[in-house]
Structures are given as C-alpha cells and as structure tokens.
Amino acid sequence: MPENTLENTLDKDNRFIENEILPNLQTRWRATLKQKESMANNYPNRFGMPTINAKSNAGKYFVEFASSSSVHGLNHLVARNRHPVEIVLTVFFVLGALLCLIILSSLFWDRYQNNATVIVVDNNRDEFEILKPALFICPTTNVNLTEIPGVFKKHGVEHTPEAEEFFVFLGNLTYENMMDVPIFDEVPADKWLEILYDLRKYIPSNMLKENDPYETWVVTERGVCFATRNIFAVYATLNYWKTDNWTIIPEPDKLPLYNYSIDGIQENVHVDHTVLTAIYDPFELITYDTAMKEMKQRTILGAIMSISEIKTKQNVKDLSVHQRKCKFFNDGGLKTWPIYTRNMCVMECRMKVIQDKCNCRPHFARPIGEDVSTCNAMQLRCIGEITKRLFLFETPPPSCQCVPKCNIISYHIKSSANAEIDKEYTKKQTSSSNCFRKQIPTTSSHITLIVELPQIIYYRSLLYSFTDFLKELIKISVNKFIAAGVGGAAGLFLGASVLSFVEIFYYSTVHLCFYMKQIKQRRSKKAIGTSCNVN
Numbered sequence: 001m002p003e004n005t006l007e008n009t010l011d012k013d014n015r016f017i018e019n020e021i022l023p024n025l026q027t028r029w030r031a032t033l034k035q036k037e038s039m040a041n042n043y044p045n046r047f048g049m050p051t052i053n054a055k056s057n058a059g060k061y062f063v064e065f066a067s068s069s070s071v072h073g074l075n076h077l078v079a080r081n082r083h084p085v086e087i088v089l090t091v092f093f094v095l096g097a098l099l100c101l102i103i104l105s106s107l108f109w110d111r112y113q114n115n116a117t118v119i120v121v122d123n124n125r126d127e128f129e130i131l132k133p134a135l136f137i138c139p140t141t142n143v144n145l146t147e148i149p150g151v152f153k154k155h156g157v158e159h160t161p162e163a164e165e166f167f168v169f170l171g172n173l174t175y176e177n178m179m180d181v182p183i184f185d186e187v188p189a190d191k192w193l194e195i196l197y198d199l200r201k202y203i204p205s206n207m208l209k210e211n212d213p214y215e216t217w218v219v220t221e222r223g224v225c226f227a228t229r230n231i232f233a234v235y236a237t238l239n240y241w242k243t244d245n246w247t248i249i250p251e252p253d254k255l256p257l258y259n260y261s262i263d264g265i266q267e268n269v270h271v272d273h274t275v276l277t278a279i280y281d282p283f284e285l286i287t288y289d290t291a292m293k294e295m296k297q298r299t300i301l302g303a304i305m306s307i308s309e310i311k312t313k314q315n316v317k318d319l320s321v322h323q324r325k326c327k328f329f330n331d332g333g334l335k336t337w338p339i340y341t342r343n344m345c346v347m348e349c350r351m352k353v354i355q356d357k358c359n360c361r362p363h364f365a366r367p368i369g370e371d372v373s374t375c376n377a378m379q380l381r382c383i384g385e386i387t388k389r390l391f392l393f394e395t396p397p398p399s400c401q402c403v404p405k406c407n408i409i410s411y412h413i414k415s416s417a418n419a420e421i422d423k424e425y426t427k428k429q430t431s432s433s434n435c436f437r438k439q440i441p442t443t444s445s446h447i448t449l450i451v452e453l454p455q456i457i458y459y460r461s462l463l464y465s466f467t468d469f470l471k472e473l474i475k476i477s478v479n480k481f482i483a484a485g486v487g488g489a490a491g492l493f494l495g496a497s498v499l500s501f502v503e504i505f506y507y508s509t510v511h512l513c514f515y516m517k518q519i520k521q522r523r524s525k526k527a528i529g530t531s532c533n534v535n
Helices: 003-012 025-032 057-068 084-114 145-154 161-170 189-199 231-236 238-242 342-358 377-385 423-432 434-439 466-470 485-494 498-508 510-534
Strands: 117-122 134-139 216-220 223-228 266-271 275-280 293-295 299-312 408-420 445-452 457-462
Touching (some): 057 510, 134 216, 161 189, 189 223, 189 238, 216 238, 266 275, 275 445
Parallel strands (some): 299 457
Antiparallel strands (some): 134 275, 266 445, 299 408
8 A cells, every 4th residue: 555545544534435445454454543653563464364485486376376265274285384284184184175075076977977867657647648559561471473574574574483483582581581592683682672662462551540641661671561650651661762862751740649538449450461560659660679460361369558658858858868868869870860769770780780791781771872782692691691690689789879769659469369260150150241241351350459548657857957966955954054066065075165166267277377477577577677787
C-alpha cells in the first residue's frame, strides 16, 4: 500500500472507507490500530500459515500453490518451523488419502462403465403394446419342378438332367449337405440365386389376412423363404441386393399390435407344402440356428404361444454400447447391412470366416463387390469342410462383437400337438360336408396358435449415470454426515471438492504459463540491468 494513502487513512481516522479491503495485514493493522506505536517484524503479511522460503522457481511455484490451494493438508507441507517428523506424517497421510481416493474413484468408475443399467419390471398391462410376430416360411425342397423348363429358358440354361439335378439339390441346400454338392459349372455361380428365386414354390400373398405391406420373399441361410409382418425383411430381398441399395427404411408409426381387450386370441396359418416355419421378432432376420418347426402336408398343428419382451428406456441411449451392453438398430457398425441386429451381425461374421477360408461368398449372402466372387460347387464343398468353425449352433466368438439388441421380443411355443389328417376320414367328412374341405384342404397343413399375452415386461433402465458419478451420493446419519461420490470422497479424504480439481488443472496449465512468462521477463530485465552496470 502506498505510504501517502496509508498516511491519509491514518490522519482521517477513516478506517476501511477509502480502501475497504486492505490485503496487506501489516498495513491493515496500522490503519485500524494507529494507537499501536510499534509492531513486531515477524507479524504475518498474509492470511494462513507462514510459508517456507523456497530458493528455486519450481519450489516457489509449489509453495504458492500449496499455500493457497483449497485442498486441505497441502499447506502443512510448506509451513514454517515444522519438525521433520511432522513433515513425514503429513506426506504419509496426504499420500494415503490420495491412494484411498484413487481406489474409491476407480470403483465408482467401474460401476459407471460396467453396471450403469438395471433391469426393472413393469406390470401395468394396460399400457403394454405387444407386437404381433413375424412369420417365416421356408419350403423344403424349394424348387417347383413344373417351372424348370421356363426358368432355364429365361436364363439361357441348357435343360439337361445334370442341370435339373443340380438346382433341385441347390434348392434344398444346407450347411450339413454342402459336402455332397454335385460338381456343375455350366452356369456361373452369380446367377444361381436368381434362378432359385424364379424356381421357388408358390405361397399365396396375404396369408395372414391382414394386408401386410411387409410381406415379401427373403434370402436366408436356409434358401429363399417367405416372410410376413417383418419390418426388416426388405434388407434381405433379392431386389435390394441387385440394386445395391443401402437405404434405411424408417420405422413405421403404426405396427400390428395385439389387443388386450380380446380374449382367446388365435393365429391361423395354412400352407400347401412341406415347410419349415418360424415365429420370430418383427425387427430381426432368421439365421441357420433359428428354431423352426417342420410342417408336413396333411398335418394339423395346435400350439400355445407365450411372449416375453425386454425394452430399453430412452435415458440409456446416451450410454456407450459397452456400458449398456446392447445396440439399437441405428447404431450400425456392419459392413454388409445398413442397420444393426444381432442376427445380421452373426451372419456377417460367419460370411467373413467363409471368405477367409474359401475365398468366396455363398450365393445366399449379399455380394460385396467384384473383389470377392460367388462360391462355385467346389467352394461350396470347402464350406462343408469348415462347418465346425462357423458357430452354426453356438454363441459367436467375441471377435464378432455381436451384442444383443436393446429391444428384444421373443415368442415361445410352450406346447404343441400334431395330428395327421386321415385320408379315409377326410373322404367321409368331405362327402357329408363341403365346409370341412374348404377349411382344411386335404393336401395342405394348418397351424393354430393360441396367444398368451404377457403380464409383465422387462425394461433396461439407467441406474448410474455420469452425473451420479460426479455428484455427491448423500448418506444421512444422526449427525447428517455427508460423503461419497468422487466429490464426496475427495472431501472425505483430502478435504477437497470438484473446484479443487479445477484449481489443480489451472495451476498445472494456464497459471504455469503465466508464471513461466513472468520468470522470463524478470531474467530479461536482470540481464539488461547487468549489461548497463557493466557499461
């Protein structure tokens, strides 16, 4: 404080009027207690404990930080007149507290990274919206023999017994029988899928009598199959692949839902061929290991279908995939599909193994360019030799990174009963009543599913967010002791807060730059003064 200002303050006896805050304690003492004639030279000149006099610039900077930091305990390291034992104890307790803080913070961080979500149960069935299942129908063998002459002519294939035998075998191809593929190279492999598509058996449209806009034929690992009520079926259609389409179809606003007010809901399906059927998630495609029920001709199947569902709340979307341990379809990440589902990921990983081992992609996989050819007959046999590496009925390896979907709906066939239609009984019934013949033709099969709607739904919800990681986890006891979280733990062990960490960052970055700049300026001034004295 300038002397003239001090004198004016003392003369006017105007304490803290012209200078309400006097940072220098000695000046403040003289200004407020002017009747005191003398003052000890060692009277403190600043708030807090007296500090040691460091010699180096780094030491001075540490003294400045430790003496002014809001982290309690650091000021004891730079206090004057401390016994060596006190210094050792101070260092010991500060380091111990810091270690405890690191351990506790790592536990909180691990919880945020690996246990951030929780599964909760909702039993408010009046608010449930249960999707009707998708239906996949895969005929076996899926070749209409009467269409062979016309289809061969259309694609320029010579109609020979070898060609007919080959495509009939191809229409019933599985991973198990690939070792027995006939050697046939008269037709390029990249044309096989189009020929099989034209040779497929007929299944009438509007099978479920609902005018389903998503009804289509899809290409699967079990050949060309008929799909209905499947939103993502378009991504596995031949036309989508041929046109090299990568368009993402928006999720529809209205989906086919079950009505809880209706009792005794049933699903009825008629098929005219021996087929494999799968009741499945409307937002998923089938893979080779999907559970399918074989329906032979002249068979009646009755079954009870139960439904379970796991949904994910919106507050979980902000978490990373590692934290929520699931993916939404718009998370992507696949190279051969525009969206993500677990089965799409499994099929892509399986095709990659085939590509690495047999240098090709099978005709029922989406082409990825001219660099990788479609497997010929010999290469299909190569696939048959490596089926044990294709995780057909196993969980895919971790390298595939196929995490579950965030929204999963499962349809389970709890119990079923088959009955074969007796020919003689059918003749007697049809002679007396034409109604029976109209309901169940003698050459077709009939499926009746009794639907049991769920009474509870599971939700994946946010349990521990990043805000929870930072904020105080309040624990109230008799004396209202407050602790926890990273901020609470820092306060508990170091007497610090979040502001203290900001302060540490500031002193290690911005303030350090200013301090180094000041040192350089002092050195330059000192050098100029020294040169002037020499001259």
